[in-house]
Amino acid sequence: MPAAPPRTSALGAALAHARAHRPRFVEELKTFVRFPTVGTQPKHAADMARCARWLAEHLRGLGLRAALVPGPGHPVVRAEWRKAPGRPTVLLYGHYDVQPAEPLDLWHSPPFEPVVREGVLYGRGACDDKGQMWAHVKALESWMRTAGRLPVNVVCLFEGEEESGSAGLTAFLERHGRELGADVAVVSDMAMRGPGVPAITYAMRGALGVELEVRRAGGELHSGVFGGAVANPLEALCAIVAGLHDARGRVAIPGFYDAVRAPEPGERAYLRRTGPTDAELLRDAGVERGDGERGYGAYERTALRPSLSVNGVTGGYSGDGVKAVIPARAVAKLSFRLVADQDPHEVDRLFRAHVARVAPPSVDAEVRTSFGARPVLLSPRDPALRSAAAAVREAFGRAPVFLRSGGTIPVVGVMAERLGIPVVLVGFGLPDDGMHAPNEKFRLANLYRGIEASIRLLARAASATS
Amino acid sequence: MPAAPPRTSALGAALAHARAHRPRFVEELKTFVRFPTVGTQPKHAADMARCARWLAEHLRGLGLRAALVPGPGHPVVRAEWRKAPGRPTVLLYGHYDVQPAEPLDLWHSPPFEPVVREGVLYGRGACDDKGQMWAHVKALESWMRTAGRLPVNVVCLFEGEEESGSAGLTAFLERHGRELGADVAVVSDMAMRGPGVPAITYAMRGALGVELEVRRAGGELHSGVFGGAVANPLEALCAIVAGLHDARGRVAIPGFYDAVRAPEPGERAYLRRTGPTDAELLRDAGVERGDGERGYGAYERTALRPSLSVNGVTGGYSGDGVKAVIPARAVAKLSFRLVADQDPHEVDRLFRAHVARVAPPSVDAEVRTSFGARPVLLSPRDPALRSAAAAVREAFGRAPVFLRSGGTIPVVGVMAERLGIPVVLVGFGLPDDGMHAPNEKFRLANLYRGIEASIRLLARAASATS
Numbered sequence: 001m002p003a004a005p006p007r008t009s010a011l012g013a014a015l016a017h018a019r020a021h022r023p024r025f026v027e028e029l030k031t032f033v034r035f036p037t038v039g040t041q042p043k044h045a046a047d048m049a050r051c052a053r054w055l056a057e058h059l060r061g062l063g064l065r066a067a068l069v070p071g072p073g074h075p076v077v078r079a080e081w082r083k084a085p086g087r088p089t090v091l092l093y094g095h096y097d098v099q100p101a102e103p104l105d106l107w108h109s110p111p112f113e114p115v116v117r118e119g120v121l122y123g124r125g126a127c128d129d130k131g132q133m134w135a136h137v138k139a140l141e142s143w144m145r146t147a148g149r150l151p152v153n154v155v156c157l158f159e160g161e162e163e164s165g166s167a168g169l170t171a172f173l174e175r176h177g178r179e180l181g182a183d184v185a186v187v188s189d190m191a192m193r194g195p196g197v198p199a200i201t202y203a204m205r206g207a208l209g210v211e212l213e214v215r216r217a218g219g220e221l222h223s224g225v226f227g228g229a230v231a232n233p234l235e236a237l238c239a240i241v242a243g244l245h246d247a248r249g250r251v252a253i254p255g256f257y258d259a260v261r262a263p264e265p266g267e268r269a270y271l272r273r274t275g276p277t278d279a280e281l282l283r284d285a286g287v288e289r290g291d292g293e294r295g296y297g298a299y300e301r302t303a304l305r306p307s308l309s310v311n312g313v314t315g316g317y318s319g320d321g322v323k324a325v326i327p328a329r330a331v332a333k334l335s336f337r338l339v340a341d342q343d344p345h346e347v348d349r350l351f352r353a354h355v356a357r358v359a360p361p362s363v364d365a366e367v368r369t370s371f372g373a374r375p376v377l378l379s380p381r382d383p384a385l386r387s388a389a390a391a392v393r394e395a396f397g398r399a400p401v402f403l404r405s406g407g408t409i410p411v412v413g414v415m416a417e418r419l420g421i422p423v424v425l426v427g428f429g430l431p432d433d434g435m436h437a438p439n440e441k442f443r444l445a446n447l448y449r450g451i452e453a454s455i456r457l458l459a460r461a462a463s464a465t466s
Numbered sequence: 467m468p469a470a471p472p473r474t475s476a477l478g479a480a481l482a483h484a485r486a487h488r489p490r491f492v493e494e495l496k497t498f499v500r501f502p503t504v505g506t507q508p509k510h511a512a513d514m515a516r517c518a519r520w521l522a523e524h525l526r527g528l529g530l531r532a533a534l535v536p537g538p539g540h541p542v543v544r545a546e547w548r549k550a551p552g553r554p555t556v557l558l559y560g561h562y563d564v565q566p567a568e569p570l571d572l573w574h575s576p577p578f579e580p581v582v583r584e585g586v587l588y589g590r591g592a593c594d595d596k597g598q599m600w601a602h603v604k605a606l607e608s609w610m611r612t613a614g615r616l617p618v619n620v621v622c623l624f625e626g627e628e629e630s631g632s633a634g635l636t637a638f639l640e641r642h643g644r645e646l647g648a649d650v651a652v653v654s655d656m657a658m659r660g661p662g663v664p665a666i667t668y669a670m671r672g673a674l675g676v677e678l679e680v681r682r683a684g685g686e687l688h689s690g691v692f693g694g695a696v697a698n699p700l701e702a703l704c705a706i707v708a709g710l711h712d713a714r715g716r717v718a719i720p721g722f723y724d725a726v727r728a729p730e731p732g733e734r735a736y737l738r739r740t741g742p743t744d745a746e747l748l749r750d751a752g753v754e755r756g757d758g759e760r761g762y763g764a765y766e767r768t769a770l771r772p773s774l775s776v777n778g779v780t781g782g783y784s785g786d787g788v789k790a791v792i793p794a795r796a797v798a799k800l801s802f803r804l805v806a807d808q809d810p811h812e813v814d815r816l817f818r819a820h821v822a823r824v825a826p827p828s829v830d831a832e833v834r835t836s837f838g839a840r841p842v843l844l845s846p847r848d849p850a851l852r853s854a855a856a857a858v859r860e861a862f863g864r865a866p867v868f869l870r871s872g873g874t875i876p877v878v879g880v881m882a883e884r885l886g887i888p889v890v891l892v893g894f895g896l897p898d899d900g901m902h903a904p905n906e907k908f909r910l911a912n913l914y915r916g917i918e919a920s921i922r923l924l925a926r927a928a929s930a931t932s
Binding site: 039040041042099100102103106163164165191205207209216217218219220221222223224225226227228229230231232234235237238239241242243244245281282285286287288289290291292293298299301302305306307308309310311312313314315316317318319320321322323324325326327330331333335337360361362370371405406407408431435436437438 | 506507508565566568569572629630631657671673675682683684685686687688689690691692693694695696697698700701703704705707708709710711747748751752753754755756757758759764765767768771772773774775776777778779780781782783784785786787788789790791792793796797799801803826827828836837871872873874897901902903904
């Protein structure tokens with residue numbers, strides 16, 4: 001039989017604490033953002049470790065037991081408070097790694113020297129995901145410093161490999177995930193619907209990252225002496241890349257769409273009503289006109305449909321001036337976004353078979369798989385999503401809309417599948433906050449509302465049976 | 467009435483001088499190679515100026531009048547000796563600028579620290595063109611230090627912009643070229659047929675260098691949030707690049723082949739007999755199999771036919787690890803090689819029209835022209851070419867073959883057209899000397915034979931009527 005949920009006065013005290021300490025919360029978040037935790041760049045390995053230790057120490061200071069889960073990559077910060085026997089256990093997820101800050105010259109202020117201008121915090125990771133994670137950490141503080149306890153059992157898993165595929169946390173969850181005894185997971189690493197309009201995300205795209213390298217024997221060659229008579233790996237790479245989409249904007253890899261689950265009846269109409277319009281989405285992107293798969297709107301293209309983006313190409317001479325060479329190798333970085341029920345392993349296999357089929361015989365083409373993540377599709381009718389929606393409504397003064405997201409959080413797929421628990425995906429960022437782009441930002445108003453939503457969410461979770 | 471040609475004993479003395487001073491000549495050439503004269507890289511501007519001054523000073527030391535011809539780019543070193551009235555005037559051409567040395571990690575010894583190993587000089591510019599130019603400079607020395615004079619009038623034009631389009635020298639030749647009073651030009655900036663087999667080149671390809679930039683508004687975007695719904699300039703660039711060749715290996719720009727002059731009757735058969743076989747050319751390239759325009763052999767593809775090479779592509783993220791972005795811009799560097807009677811301006815116009823036609827409306831495509839050079843086609847029956855062939859036969863002990871070259875020397879087209887004089891294209895390098903590649907080299911035996919050929923060529927030129 002579960003203990004009684006906290007009294008309203010306890011909730012009020014926690015909320016009051018959160019409001020009273022906002023300036024300090026922002027200063028702490030700036031300290032957090034100052035760690036240049038670009039997990040994918042080896043030069044930042046020490047920064048990653050320093051940040052993880054700082055985060056664990058901070059959580060200990062709030063009264064949680066915290067430790068680093070070591071692994072071959074960057075550690076997971078695991079923190080727990082389990083002094084509410086009989087109450088549900090909430091798994092709070094976040095990540096302290098950030099995207100690379102390059103190109104640096106496009107930043108108006110240095111990416112790892114966070115500044116607040118007109119109520120907005122600028123810095124790499126300000127939104128994705130340090131700022132959003134901080135909302136939950138400060139909700140924990142608000143309960144602990146007022147009630148001296150949390151309304152539910154909590155286990156925090158804050159990883160350092162989200163931007164590179166979450167290998168360590170995935171392995172941990174697959175091995176020890178069920179031992180955590182979590183009843184519901186809460187993840188804040190996505191966007192709201194728009195200013196003032198909260199959202200709960202019920203679907204996320206999966207991902208598959210690959211590198212395609214095309215090589216030729218013979219090294220760099222003079223394009224006068226040999227131009228016209230030998231294969232150019234860079235041209236071969238461009239041809240392969242160009243052939244990955246057809247004239248209708250569809251991914252031209254045979255079998256790619258076979259596993260795509262059709263939307264539920266009425267789902268496209270619901271998303272058209274509640275989701276961003278083409279004009280909104282393209283304005284957030286800063287472009288005048290969209291481009292993509294024929295037969296779908298911009299939002300559907302990003303959320304309902306899978307996609308393939310070429311993230312980078314390198315080959316030949318890129319310095320100043322002219323160099324008349326035929327390169328010997330060229331590399332493309334590609335990433336797929338997948339929707340239910342596409343399987344990254346299967347797409348990887350299809351891609352490799354396609355490359356082997358289309359690469360000209362005069363070059364060698366090699367595919368290296370960087371990471372894979374399963375797509376997630378939850379039901380908006382799940383009680384956990386409905387309870388979270390109520391907490392969010394109270395904090396933001398408006399009911400959230402249910403959205404599909406185009407982004408990917410690798411471990412969400414693992415939590416949903418391996419742990420078999422509902423995952424509440426509630427974001428406090430905005431679509432134009434520049435996650436992954438220069439001048440990433442986070443509106444402090446959304447930090448404050450996020451803290452309040454998290455405080456209320458923990459209170460409501462206490463009412464659920466474990 | 468021309469003065470008498472130098473006596474055989476004078477020729478013998480010049481040849482003896484050249485043989486006696488070989489070690490010093492090599493040391494001087496190493497000094498020349500040590501200047502990192504990468505003319506296309508702004509950081510080497512001071513090195514270019516230092517090298518030009520050193521070269522002018524060296525020519526003064528031989529008894530020539532030498533000066534730097536200033537211009538908006540790197541200076542031309544102009545040196546003259548005109549004390550043989552009534553005798554012909556020979557224009558000696560060379561260039562002291564070199565290709566960029568990158569990628570540096572592929573060099574076995576530093577590119578600008580020349581070393582001799584087993585009779586071969588290694589260093590950037592050792593062959594292209596400092597080593598070959600040095601053969602002529604040391605031929606001038608051999609005459610001046612023995613006979614105290616040259617057998618003909620000589621004007622040297624050694625430029626610093628060959629690898630970037632020869633803008634300065636071209637402008638100079640167009641304005642003052644005829645004032646030079648040159649009767650024949652001699653250019654050594656190409657390859658022999660092979661070890662021990664000299665060659666005279668009667669055709670060179672022209673060139674057109676362009677940069678293609680594809681852009682989209684909105685900056686770098688998150689490939690999860692926006693992937694599938696906005697244009698990817700890098701993918702658009704790859705598609706344009708891929709579409710520049712058709713399935714038969716031909717350049718797919720409408721009109722590109724319209725001006726190509728058909729070979730003379732018997733010319734393809736002659737080139738098949740005397741030119742490199744497919745196997746040789748591909749071995750020099752270090753590749754197992756060729757690739758290119760259907761219906762032509764490897765040598766024909768490089769010398770008889772025009773071509774288009776993509777020299778480099780840059781776009782998106784190329785650092786360590788993964789960055790899930792849709793880039794906002796991408797750039798390709800391309801170079802055409804043209805044959806008679808293609809006009810670089812016309813090809814530039816065709817390329818721009820093609821890009822405007824095929825670029826998708828969701829991106830902006832911009833073409834920037836880097837340089838253009840006309841193709842050259844001379845007659846092997848020209849008396850100047852026949853006289854040079856005799857000098858080369860005496861120096862190398864074997865008659866040269868007549869070749870078409872796939873490379874480009876921009877000013878050769880200007881000399882042939884504007885000055886209306888025959889251009890003797892006689893190279894002392896070998897096809898595998900790695901011009902434009904890491905570990906560029908020059909065999910000292912060919913330096914010595916080149917000096918002797920130049921000494922004899924000047925003597926024979928004296929017999930021609932001016």
